[in-house]
Amino acid sequence: MAKLQVNIQVKIDAIVNESNELFQNGKHKESIILLEEAWSLIPEPKGIYSESYHIVKDIVDTCILLKDFNKAYEWSKNIFVTGFMRFDTGDKEFISAKAAYALGEFDLAKEFFSFAFKKSEGRCFEGKDPKYLEFFKN
Structure with missing residues (x-):
């Protein structure tokens, strides 16, 4: 940096x-x-x-x-x-997913959560509001 x-x-x-x-x-x-x-x-x-x-x-x-x-x-x-x-662990995608989710852009949120999930091997949801994982799974 x-x-x-x-x-x-x-x-x-x-x-x-x-x-x-x-x-x-x-x-x-x-x-x-x-x-x-x-x-x-x-x-x-x-x-x-x-x-x-x-x-x-x-x-x-x-x-x-x-x-x-x-x-x-x-x-x-x-x-x-x-x-x-x-180090790219999906944090950026998770932040964008939260914003899209909050705005009601659910398809976009799902896409960003999917990228974050893949990059972090699922760890991106640890310690976060459980509503995001629940949304992603459904």
Whole structure:
């Protein structure tokens, strides 16, 4: 993974820390706004920086929590331009599947869950909401 320039890294870390604090205090919408700001600071190509994956994952998860399924789905598309050097265990597909499921795009969700299942040899469902495995099996 490439390292961000120190000044950019410091800014992103400060923004993400503030976002985490807002999230912990129940200010989820404000948390997302800061994560989007952090995302905008990551230079192109964003995928060479590990921060890109974590920011998108947190945005998608928080949007699902807020039941803003359209935004979660739109952000889930960005997950595939992140974490180029991550070991591919189906995490990206699982995140996209959750967003598609939340939006009611069940055929697409099933497809993404299937890819995640194959890549992870089924481990992608461990520790996750059981509704996803139940949906995938049926």
